[in-house]
Amino acid sequence: MFLTISTTGTHERPATDLGFLLHKHPDKAQAFSTSYGTAHVLYPEASPERCTAALLLEVDPVALVRRGKGKGGKGRGGAPDQALAQYVNDRPYAASSLLAVALGNVFSSALKGQCQARPELVGQTLPLRVEVPALPARGGAELVRKLFEPLGWAVTAEPITLDERFPEWGASRYVHLVLEGEQRLSDALRHLYVLLPVLDDAKHYWVSPDEVDKLLRVGEGWLPGHPEHKLITSRYLARRWSLTREAMERIELARLAAADDSDVEEIDNAVDEDTDTEERPVALAVQRRAAIVEALRGAGASRVLDLGCGQGQLVRELLKDPRFTQIVGVDVSMRALSLAARRLRIERMGERQAERVRLLQGSLTYTDKRLKGYDAAVLSEVIEHLDLERLPALEYAVFGAARPVTVLVTTPNVEYNVRWETLPAGHVRHGDHRFEWTRAEFRTWALAVAERHGYGVEFLPVGPDDPEVGPPTQMAVFALNAAPATPVSEEKAA
Ligand code: SAH
Numbered sequence: 029m030f031l032t033i034s035t036t037g038t039h040e041r042p043a044t045d046l047g048f049l050l051h052k053h054p055d056k057a058q059a060f061s062t063s064y065g066t067a068h069v070l071y072p073e074a075s076p077e078r079c080t081a082a083l084l085l086e087v088d089p090v091a092l093v094r095r096g097k098g099k100g101g102k103g104r105g106g107a108p109d110q111a112l113a114q115y116v117n118d119r120p121y122a123a124s125s126l127l128a129v130a131l132g133n134v135f136s137s138a139l140k141g142q143c144q145a146r147p148e149l150v151g152q153t154l155p156l157r158v159e160v161p162a163l164p165a166r167g168g169a170e171l172v173r174k175l176f177e178p179l180g181w182a183v184t185a186e187p188i189t190l191d192e193r194f195p196e197w198g199a200s201r202y203v204h205l206v207l208e209g210e211q212r213l214s215d216a217l218r219h220l221y222v223l224l225p226v227l228d229d230a231k232h233y234w235v236s237p238d239e240v241d242k243l244l245r246v247g248e249g250w251l252p253g254h255p256e257h258k259l260i261t262s263r264y265l266a267r268r269w270s271l272t273r274e275a276m277e278r279i280e281l282a283r284l285a286a287a288d289d290s291d292v293e294e295i296d297n298a299v300d301e302d303t304d305t306e307e308r309p310v311a312l313a314v315q316r317r318a319a320i321v322e323a324l325r326g327a328g329a330s331r332v333l334d335l336g337c338g339q340g341q342l343v344r345e346l347l348k349d350p351r352f353t354q355i356v357g358v359d360v361s362m363r364a365l366s367l368a369a370r371r372l373r374i375e376r377m378g379e380r381q382a383e384r385v386r387l388l389q390g391s392l393t394y395t396d397k398r399l400k401g402y403d404a405a406v407l408s409e410v411i412e413h414l415d416l417e418r419l420p421a422l423e424y425a426v427f428g429a430a431r432p433v434t435v436l437v438t439t440p441n442v443e444y445n446v447r448w449e450t451l452p453a454g455h456v457r458h459g460d461h462r463f464e465w466t467r468a469e470f471r472t473w474a475l476a477v478a479e480r481h482g483y484g485v486e487f488l489p490v491g492p493d494d495p496e497v498g499p500p501t502q503m504a505v506f507a508l509n510a511a512p513a514t515p516v517s518e519e520k521a522a
Pocket of ligand 1: 336338360361392409413414
């Protein structure tokens with residue numbers, strides 16, 4: 029089984045630079061032994077104009093079976109399963125998951141985007157052409173296109189006839205694949221490394237828990253945004269449900285971070301909201317922070333979490349009042365946090381002031397020990413950024429695990445949207461809002477949360493309370509119910 033990678037070039041930018049990137053000299057044919065057979069790297073052509081590297085893997089089907097990883101193999105020490113299919117199978121010929129393993133072994137530096145001899149080449153895109161003459165593709169040519177096209181490849185996938193003498197037998201499950209595109213070599217290798225076994229969809233290797241780390245590492249930058257990321261993840265992890273779930277959670281986190289980073293960009297380019305009080309949404313943000321600070325004072329809180337703190341506007345507000353002795357901003361977006369640190373001028377703060385504030389990166393959908401033991405937590409305009417199905421995870425992490433005495437939650441009141449002149453009917457206020465609730469929906473959710481976790485809850489309007497549609501922002505104030513008195517705590521109280 030084999031694949032070729034070709035590029036074109038000029039005298040100024042010779043195609044043979046491919047050899048530097050692959051760490052394999054175009055003038056030599058080299059062989060590497062892998063656990064399944066021998067991998068050869070050779071260059072059928074190597075001129076400044078065109079250069080092609082071929083990876084050819086000679087699979088030893090007997091070695092494959094001995095390693096207990098062949099199709100239907102029982103493994104070392106298992107009952108002897110001598111079915112012929114173990115020895116006579118497509119593995120030596122088709123570009124299966126084994127080819128991906130060989131690719132990872134032989135071109136490991138190139139895959140990681142390392143090139144000591146010519147580091148400047150790594151970031152450059154090249155006109156690349158990848159050819160795989162026999163690619164087992166479960167899902168056919170259509171799936172092949174769905175997997176590679178979103179990554180910027182022009183895809184030609186020709187189904188291979190099962191037997192040319194008997195056209196009526198139709199196509200086999202193999203395709204002849206050609207990919208063409210302007211890509212960085214390391215990206216191309218990382219696409220192939222993941223997608224060849226995904227298309228093969230045969231479980232020829234043991235899936236170990238560190239496979240999730242490997243997938244996320246190799247998929248960094250392209251997998252989270254891929255429209256088929258669910259299928260890719262589940263097939264790559266050989267449909268091992270627990271691993272797939274773990275990977276999906278981590279991918280979701282990466283997607284969130286990326287989405288929120290683009291949010292931050294928008295906010296960053298907008299006018300500074302505190303100075304521009306003409307715009308209604310701006311005035312609303314100011315009113316919201318005032319309402320939050322008021323509620324925190326009312327609750328007597330001094331150690332406060334700002335969960336989903338964004339660029340730290342509330343943190344800055346809280347710093348002005350010395351009653352807030354510990355202020356911790358938490359956000360999933362590193363970019364938001366670094367902007368917050370800059371805006372707060374943390375570097376230039378005096379020591380006492382700096383000791384009052386901390387910024388932490390974390391996701392609110394995972395329990396986090398660092399968030400335990402605070403007087404209050406604020407979730408200001410955060411819940412609507414989560415997919416509804418992730419909301420129970422946030423609920424558990426905040427109300428079940430961190431359990432601050434007071435929790436303030438604000439969210440838009442969707443009924444009010446008809447009052448925004450600039451908002452087309454039926455639209456949410458922000459592109460990243462996954463939902464916006466009516467007052468009744470918010471109450472239902474908040475009451476159920478309070479009930480489940482032993483909190484009492486009250487509702488406050490923020491902004492002008494319209495007689496028909498209510499206020500633009502709704503706020504719930506949760507207070508932890510006093511724990512049932514035990515003799516010990518009574519004694520302490522006395
Ligand atoms: N609290 C601020 C920012 C609201 S925007 C304010 O009231 O203006 C929503 C913020 O929630 C963003 O900064 C986003 O990065 C953060 N966020 C979204 N999902 C999150 C998650 N799962 N964990 C932590 N932060 C998250």
